[in-house]
């Protein structure tokens with residue numbers, strides 16, 4: 634038992650020091666489809682424990698970047714490291730230890746329509762831990778389903794029986810199945826009503842804090858960027874043209890960034906955040922007076 638605790642502790646310490654605080658490091662990435670070059674000379678660092686929002690116009694290559702990082706898109710050139718381990722050109726077996734440490738919520742949820750929610754959540758467990766028995770697998774799936782705020786009776790339902798918001802949560806439960814350190818979310822709030830989107834954002838933030846996750850979050854949702862992202866990376870001109878807090882991005886003079894954050898929707902999102910901050914400050918003051 635003591636040896637077991639020691640090895641868990643060693644693993645924890647290793648995880649803390651690996652990669653110098655960087656969860657994902659991308660250097661000089663080039664990807665293309667035939668003649669179409671999607672990325673050229675793209676660099677990006679994702680810090681451990683942050684929620685990094687990834688934005689850019691439609692077709693700028695946000696999803697392709699995510700796919701390149703998780704090994705579904707072979708780049709023409711460049712280097713990608715996850716938790717300090719090089720990922721490009723690694724055989725599936727070699728990179729298995731790192732693959733187990735991430736979970737992915739694809740655009741639209743990408744649930745298997747012929748499997749129930751619980752069976753969907755169990756897919757990665759079956760794939761990576763085939764020796765786990767059926768009962769434990771069911772218990773893990775039920776726990777993950779509850780963790781994402783879905784009711785317990787969602788487990789035996791099929792994706793078609795769920796609302797869009799519930800399907801996203803089911804996809805999130807599957808992404809969390811292996812207790813990941815790193816979560817990839819591709820447009821998680823797309824198609825949700827504003828209340829559902831805000832609830833999903835809250836859930837993401839809560840899970841990220843309690844589980845200590847690093848989150849790579851592709852979004853077009855300005856409210857998401859303002860409310861839960863620690864930093865934002867902007868894709869344009871085949872590269873990441875800027876990374877920083879929204880205030881830092883606003884200090885740049887890139888026309889796309891200015892139009893994006895200072896356009897009517899950006900201003901509305903800023904105003905909403907400022908209202909929320911004002912409310913929180915007023916509540917804190919009132920608490921202090923009590």
Ligand SMILES: Nc1ncnc2c1ncn2[C@@H]1O[C@H](COP(=O)(O)OP(=O)(O)OP(=O)(O)O)[C@@H](O)[C@H]1O
Pocket residue numbers: 666671689690691692693694695696697698
């Ligand atoms: N499998 C593929 N075959 C050919 N072209 C592709 C493929 N996947 C993506 N592309 C192209 O690569 C470019 C970037 O696509 P990607 O899906 O990464 O954009 P995106 O920034 O995520 O866009 P959106 O915000 O609209 O989702 C697009 O022009 C797209 O058509």
